[in-house]
Amino acid sequence: MAHYTKNQKGKKKGVVMRTLDFTKHAKTRPLEALAFRSAACYEPALEGLVRAFVSKGFIVEREKARLGIGELVRSAIARLEAEEAGKQKWSYTKTHSIEVARFGYAMAREAAAQGMTDAICQDPKLAYAGGLIHDVGKTFIPSAILVKELGVDFGWFTAFRNANLTTAERRIMREEHVAIGTKYVRLFGAGAHIRTMLDMVGLHHVMYNGVDSGVPSYPSLIRGKDLPLHARIAKVADFISAVMPRHYRTNGYISSIDGALAYAITAAGTELDPVSIRCFITGHYDVSPKQAAALIERLAHPQGIEGITDIHAARVYAKEVVRADPEFLEAIRRKDLEKAGQCDDEMEGFARDFGLPPGAVRSN
Numbered sequence: 001m002a003h004y005t006k007n008q009k010g011k012k013k014g015v016v017m018r019t020l021d022f023t024k025h026a027k028t029r030p031l032e033a034l035a036f037r038s039a040a041c042y043e044p045a046l047e048g049l050v051r052a053f054v055s056k057g058f059i060v061e062r063e064k065a066r067l068g069i070g071e072l073v074r075s076a077i078a079r080l081e082a083e084e085a086g087k088q089k090w091s092y093t094k095t096h097s098i099e100v101a102r103f104g105y106a107m108a109r110e111a112a113a114q115g116m117t118d119a120i121c122q123d124p125k126l127a128y129a130g131g132l133i134h135d136v137g138k139t140f141i142p143s144a145i146l147v148k149e150l151g152v153d154f155g156w157f158t159a160f161r162n163a164n165l166t167t168a169e170r171r172i173m174r175e176e177h178v179a180i181g182t183k184y185v186r187l188f189g190a191g192a193h194i195r196t197m198l199d200m201v202g203l204h205h206v207m208y209n210g211v212d213s214g215v216p217s218y219p220s221l222i223r224g225k226d227l228p229l230h231a232r233i234a235k236v237a238d239f240i241s242a243v244m245p246r247h248y249r250t251n252g253y254i255s256s257i258d259g260a261l262a263y264a265i266t267a268a269g270t271e272l273d274p275v276s277i278r279c280f281i282t283g284h285y286d287v288s289p290k291q292a293a294a295l296i297e298r299l300a301h302p303q304g305i306e307g308i309t310d311i312h313a314a315r316v317y318a319k320e321v322v323r324a325d326p327e328f329l330e331a332i333r334r335k336d337l338e339k340a341g342q343c344d345d346e347m348e349g350f351a352r353d354f355g356l357p358p359g360a361v362r363s364n
């Protein structure tokens with residue numbers, strides 16, 4: 001609705017100010033007025049609010065930041081702990097980050113043991129650090145949006161997951177936390193270790209085949225083996241942790257690490273890097289790299305999870321096809337408990353090396 005504004009002499013100015021008379025409109029057609037107001041005002045306002053929220057957080061962080069990877073890890077863990085304490089039960093970012101760190105370390109260590117020469121193989125501990133900080137950008141996002149994505153945790157079930165996330169909110173959740181995370185990492189310097197952290201934070205959602213999965217997310221010019229191994233490892237570790245219980249992607253449909261692995265294998269070569277998945281398998285089960293590679297080759301879906309028309313069909317594929325495979329079942333029966341035990345001790349050692357207090361990265 002256009003209103004002509006008049007000058008003091010009562011003549012039309014000529015220039016039309018396009019405004020909406022919400023009050024008048026709201027009286028006659030309240031729902032339409034509300035819908036219009038939401039569409040026109042909510043999303044830009046929300047984006048603006050998030051930007052203001054983030055810059056406020058950054059001013060504080062910039063003052064505190066000291067150079068170095070130890071400082072980065074300590075500061076990120078402090079933020080994740082504060083988030084967990086503030087948002088209580090439903091916040092799982094810290095638990096998820098610890099899980100991603102453990103998976104990432106196991107994969108990097110396996111890659112080194114299998115003779116790979118990528119940068120991360122020189123110091124697999126960095127994969128652990130990268131896992132701990134990969135989602136630190138989420139700690140800057142207003143809790144109202146996080147709550148909507150994660151739902152409300154009633155202990156034995158979670159309700160309202162992803163309830164009514166608007167396009168802007170979905171974009172903020174999926175893309176903004178990566179952008180914010182990379183800015184955060186830059187506060188801690190520009191050395192070689194920090195650059196590795198930047199890759200793990202900035203590329204942890206990039207599709208291995210570079211194909212967009214339908215959500216306008218994570219565009220990247222790099223794909224496949226051009227992505228550094230530590231970034232591919234971060235993506236696989238994040239994926240496997242995200243489809244485990246309590247996490248939103250599958251609404252708790254997958255109840256074990258074996259199930260999550262089965263689901264990940266279907267996406268090998270499309271969304272996920274097969275080499276990292278192979279390292280995940282050999283890092284958690286008593287299976288040779290050759291056997292792991294054969295499993296992946298046989299069970300990966302040619303079009304990946306997103307190619308199986310929808311996420312429900314992908315779950316059915318992972319459960320019925322992959323988990324009915326006798327060799328896969330045999331492989332996952334051979335869990336390598338000794339490796340897992342060694343891993344726990346090593347994690348405590350890393351935590352000390354990064355200057356974290358005892359128990360700071362204990363997974364619950």
Ligand SMILES: [Fe+2]
Pocket residue numbers: 134135177204205
């Ligand atoms: Fe993420």
Ligand SMILES: [Fe+2]
Pocket residue numbers: 096100134135238
């Ligand atoms: Fe994550």
